[in-house]
Amino acid sequence: MPKQKLLLIGNGMAGIRAIEEVLKLKPNQFEITVFGSEPYPNYNRIQLSKVLQGDTDVSDITLNEWQWYEDNNIRLYPGETVINIDKTKQVVSTDKGREEPYDKLIIATGSNAFILPLPGADKEGVTGFRDIKDCEKMIDYSKKHKKAAVIGAGLLGLEAARGLLNLGMEVDVIHINDYLMDRQLDEPAGRLLQKELEEQGMNFLLNKQTAEITGEEKVSGLRFNDGEEIDADLIVMAVGIKPNVALAMENGIKVNRGIIVNDYMETETPNIFAVGECVEHQEMVYGLVAPLYEQGQALAKQLCGVPCDGYKGTVVSTQLKVSGVDVFSTGKIDEDKNTKSIKVFDEWNGTYKKLIVEDGKLAGAVLFGDTKDGTRLLSLIKKAADVEEYLNANESEQSGASLVAEMPYDELICGCNGVSKGTIVDAINSKGLKSLEEVKGCTNASRSCGTCKSLVSDLLEYTLGDDYNENQKVSVCGCTTLSRDEVIEEIKEKGLTHTREVMNVLGWSNEEGCSKCKPALNYYLGMLNPTDYEDEKESRYVNERLHANIQKDGTFSVIPRMYGGVTNAVDLRKIADAADKYDVGMIKLTGGQRINLLGVKKQDLPDMWADLGMKSGHAYQKGLRTVKTCVGSEFCRFGTQDSTGMGIKLEKKFEGISGPHKLKMAVSACPRNCAEGGIKDVGIVGLDGVWELHVGGNGGTELRQGDLLCKVKTEDEVMEWVGAYLQYYRETGNYLERTSSWVDRLGIDHVKEILAVKETRDELNERMDIALSAIQEPWSEVINNEETLRELYEKVNVTSTSK
Amino acid sequence: MEKTQRRIFVGNYSELPKKLGKTVIIGDQEVAVFKLASGDIRAIENRCPHKGGVLAEGMVSGDHVFCPMHDWKISMVDGKAQAPDEGCVQTYTTEVTEDQVYVLMEK
Numbered sequence: 085m086p087k088q089k090l091l092l093i094g095n096g097m098a099g100i101r102a103i104e105e106v107l108k109l110k111p112n113q114f115e116i117t118v119f120g121s122e123p124y125p126n127y128n129r130i131q132l133s134k135v136l137q138g139d140t141d142v143s144d145i146t147l148n149e150w151q152w153y154e155d156n157n158i159r160l161y162p163g164e165t166v167i168n169i170d171k172t173k174q175v176v177s178t179d180k181g182r183e184e185p186y187d188k189l190i191i192a193t194g195s196n197a198f199i200l201p202l203p204g205a206d207k208e209g210v211t212g213f214r215d216i217k218d219c220e221k222m223i224d225y226s227k228k229h230k231k232a233a234v235i236g237a238g239l240l241g242l243e244a245a246r247g248l249l250n251l252g253m254e255v256d257v258i259h260i261n262d263y264l265m266d267r268q269l270d271e272p273a274g275r276l277l278q279k280e281l282e283e284q285g286m287n288f289l290l291n292k293q294t295a296e297i298t299g300e301e302k303v304s305g306l307r308f309n310d311g312e313e314i315d316a317d318l319i320v321m322a323v324g325i326k327p328n329v330a331l332a333m334e335n336g337i338k339v340n341r342g343i344i345v346n347d348y349m350e351t352e353t354p355n356i357f358a359v360g361e362c363v364e365h366q367e368m369v370y371g372l373v374a375p376l377y378e379q380g381q382a383l384a385k386q387l388c389g390v391p392c393d394g395y396k397g398t399v400v401s402t403q404l405k406v407s408g409v410d411v412f413s414t415g416k417i418d419e420d421k422n423t424k425s426i427k428v429f430d431e432w433n434g435t436y437k438k439l440i441v442e443d444g445k446l447a448g449a450v451l452f453g454d455t456k457d458g459t460r461l462l463s464l465i466k467k468a469a470d471v472e473e474y475l476n477a478n479e480s481e482q483s484g485a486s487l488v489a490e491m492p493y494d495e496l497i498c499g500c501n502g503v504s505k506g507t508i509v510d511a512i513n514s515k516g517l518k519s520l521e522e523v524k525g526c527t528n529a530s531r532s533c534g535t536c537k538s539l540v541s542d543l544l545e546y547t548l549g550d551d552y553n554e555n556q557k558v559s560v561c562g563c564t565t566l567s568r569d570e571v572i573e574e575i576k577e578k579g580l581t582h583t584r585e586v587m588n589v590l591g592w593s594n595e596e597g598c599s600k601c602k603p604a605l606n607y608y609l610g611m612l613n614p615t616d617y618e619d620e621k622e623s624r625y626v627n628e629r630l631h632a633n634i635q636k637d638g639t640f641s642v643i644p645r646m647y648g649g650v651t652n653a654v655d656l657r658k659i660a661d662a663a664d665k666y667d668v669g670m671i672k673l674t675g676g677q678r679i680n681l682l683g684v685k686k687q688d689l690p691d692m693w694a695d696l697g698m699k700s701g702h703a704y705q706k707g708l709r710t711v712k713t714c715v716g717s718e719f720c721r722f723g724t725q726d727s728t729g730m731g732i733k734l735e736k737k738f739e740g741i742s743g744p745h746k747l748k749m750a751v752s753a754c755p756r757n758c759a760e761g762g763i764k765d766v767g768i769v770g771l772d773g774v775w776e777l778h779v780g781g782n783g784g785t786e787l788r789q790g791d792l793l794c795k796v797k798t799e800d801e802v803m804e805w806v807g808a809y810l811q812y813y814r815e816t817g818n819y820l821e822r823t824s825s826w827v828d829r830l831g832i833d834h835v836k837e838i839l840a841v842k843e844t845r846d847e848l849n850e851r852m853d854i855a856l857s858a859i860q861e862p863w864s865e866v867i868n869n870e871e872t873l874r875e876l877y878e879k880v881n882v883t884s885t886s887k
Numbered sequence: 888m889e890k891t892q893r894r895i896f897v898g899n900y901s902e903l904p905k906k907l908g909k910t911v912i913i914g915d916q917e918v919a920v921f922k923l924a925s926g927d928i929r930a931i932e933n934r935c936p937h938k939g940g941v942l943a944e945g946m947v948s949g950d951h952v953f954c955p956m957h958d959w960k961i962s963m964v965d966g967k968a969q970a971p972d973e974g975c976v977q978t979y980t981t982e983v984t985e986d987q988v989y990v991l992m993e994k
Contacts, residue, residue, distance in 0.1 A: 599953035622906035626944040626955040638941035875904035880911040
């Protein structure tokens with residue numbers, strides 16, 4: 085039987101999601117063709133705000149690369165728009181004159197930014213915020229102009245405004261109502277949000293209705309109904325979206341606000357289906373991602389002839405993707421005479437929670453500041469649970485297992501990668517998975533942002549029942565069942581000296597290990613035996629092997645050592661000369677107060693180091709990176725101690741020391757803490773006559789404020805405590821465990837107790853000194869070693885004509 | 888179908904680093920050449936199917952290499968990315984004669 089022709093109009097999230105579901109169910113049933121107006125492969129539109137905010141590249145939000153289409157034998161026509169559908173002949177035609185027959189047709193044309201029909205809306209400098217083109221336009225404008233106005237303080241408007249702030253523009257946000265995100269939040273939450281965003285630098289004009297966009301050809305500003313005016317070079321309209329139904333309408337497919345579909349995503353025209361933001365289902369039009377997944381599933385089942393109940397609508401939830409602000413809302417927001425609500429408003433901590441209860445059932449929730457409960461509430465609201473269920477669970481801190489037990493099989497657990505409960509449970513059962521790591525590896529769930537980790541653990545607990553061990557031993561990696569402590573014990577006991585030997589003797593399932601255990605074992609062996617262990621280049625991550633940081637395009641960056649962040653004119657000249665000579669792509673100051681030379685070719689690294697004649701900043705290292713300092717008593721009018729000198733001393737002493745993970749230090753000379761020691765692995769604050777040592781701070785993915793370890797009087801004591809502390813971490817930390825997690829795991833009181841004993845500190849420092857004595861400066865080592873130069877830094881260039 | 892192949896000399900066997908990759912530029916293509924722990928030589932396209940990561944800098948385990956960018960595991964035998972990732976890179980046949988290493992490429 086010849087394959088049926090399945091044709092998709094719209095290469096966006098919804099349509100492709102449906103195709104993915106079809107491929108899962110019946111990989112060989114259809115010959116698939118996709119038309120997309122945008123010249124990109126399928127990308128994650130929800131993450132566009134991150135692109136604008138500068139956290140992410142367009143390539144990072146691509147969901148399906150070109151290769152995916154090829155691998156699945158899908159014909160893709162990007163940058164080509166379907167302009168006509170012949171319903172009787174079942175043929176579509178495009179703006180490039182192509183004609184393509186279909187057996188089944190999916191319309192997934194999405195939606196467009198809604199542009200208010202204001203006078204002047206056609207002037208240059210007005211944009212929506214909907215696709216990559218809009219994003220690029222805004223970025224472009226920010227390079228030449230200063231002032232932006234965003235119309236609409238909903239989700240999209242605020243995310244656009246945050247992005248424009250990041251791009252260095254001044255931003256006015258205009259909103260027609262009197263508080264922000266009024267469709268998702270109630271007034272108290274809206275006010276809290278406003279306060280937070282004002283602190284971030286946004287300016288709000290509330291209760292304002294725009295009357296006109298002013299300017300000649302280009303926009304110059306806005307005039308409001310009340311006669312007031314503001315200046316603006318760029319106007320972003322973020323007042324909503326409207327389903328893109330033009331194609332359907334012109335071709336006689338029934339449309340109301342969106343293309344009308346039934347529970348099986350069928351339009352009223354035979355063999356034509358529609359999915360995503362362009363559809364209207366039971367009088368609802370959605371502009372969020374969760375419904376797309378559910379609709380895609382229903383459609384795929386219908387197309388493949390798999391019986392299903394169809395799509396029943398979605399309880400939607402909203403989360404704002406602006407850094408530093410946690411907002412979540414779902415279900416019913418506003419109170420009325422049939423509802424009761426539970427409200428907790430903590431003005432001091434800036435958190436707010438409101439639950440709407442209707443007939444004793446949870447019907448909606450608004451969370452501000454603390455959104456941990458979001459997923460759980462969403463799930464309870466979906467099944468219209470009794471409010472008691474939520475409250476009781478909160479009281480008894482009942483495990484999440486009962487919650488996931490009641491989730492339907494096809495409910496999404498991982499929103500980033502579209503992994504459902506069913507996929508995870510099936511994988512656990514059929515592949516005998518026991519840990520979060522294994523689930524991650526098998527299903528991709530929680531491999532991106534990680535917010536669904538706790539749900540995945542709950543699913544493991546629920547699926548495995550008694551077999552699940554919550555405090556399960558964490559093995560070094562998938563190649564062994566042994567934990568880090570067990571491996572270290574065995575190494576000591578059996579006197580093992582090479583990674584291969586460890587893997588062999590301890591029965592690694594993977595003869596040569598993997599990218600997790602190789603560097604870990606290499607570290608443990610070196611830590612246990614610093615003077616005799618021969619470091620294995622091949623077990624090092626590329627940054628440490630080559631002593632430079634690899635960048636996304638395969639070039640490297642070089643950060644010359646600059647003790648305590650202090651430099652001089654001679655070094656600066658050398659750096660500038662090297663930057664010219666090796667055609668450096670960008671010179672950037674790092675967060676640790678050092679100069680970063682980016683875009684250096686691998687083969688140029690050794691020569692560049694030789695020219696610089698400065699040590700490496702070890703910016704690549706799992707070990708001491710930099711010691712950040714404030715100006716201190718030498719120049720600062722508030723400085724009580726010589727923080728710069730202290731920082732230099734620390735950096736010189738501990739440079740090159742390896743650790744389970746990277747280590748950052750900072751020294752400040754007054755409580756203003758300009759060097760930001762509160763979020764460093766070791767943060768030292770000099771006060772009048774006293775040094776405070778804070779440890780376990782982290783400014784990275786999981787923000788953690790350091791704990792006070794001790795207060796000491798002299799610089800020598802600082803050195804002694806820092807040395808002992810670092811060595812204790814080196815000896816007891818899991819590879820790739822930052823001090824922040826390590827302090828959490830051991831408890832600060834335990835660390836204090838251990839280090840309080842003077843003899844222990846001395847012993848630790850002795851072992852630290854042995855480790856320090858074995859360190860060799862890597863750059864000069866490379867420059868003087870022909871073999872290393874050839875093996876690691878040379879690229880072989882073969883002319884294409886050679887035989 | 889008969890294909891003509893070019894034998895391209897890429898270096899001396901004894902000089903290739905063990906358990907590490909080497910970047911070889913052939914015309915406009917980049918090939919990653921590896922000397923495995925077993926002593927075998929493998930050659931693959933120097934581009935991870937994920938985001939084009941330079942595989943020559945990856946960590947090697949047996950017949951596999953881990954992309955240094957996002958840790959995808961790629962087989963050097965058939966070029967396939969290991970589950971849950973999907974994708975494939977081009978692999979090349981290699982030959983060692985005396986101390987000389989050759990990569991075979993289609994004309």
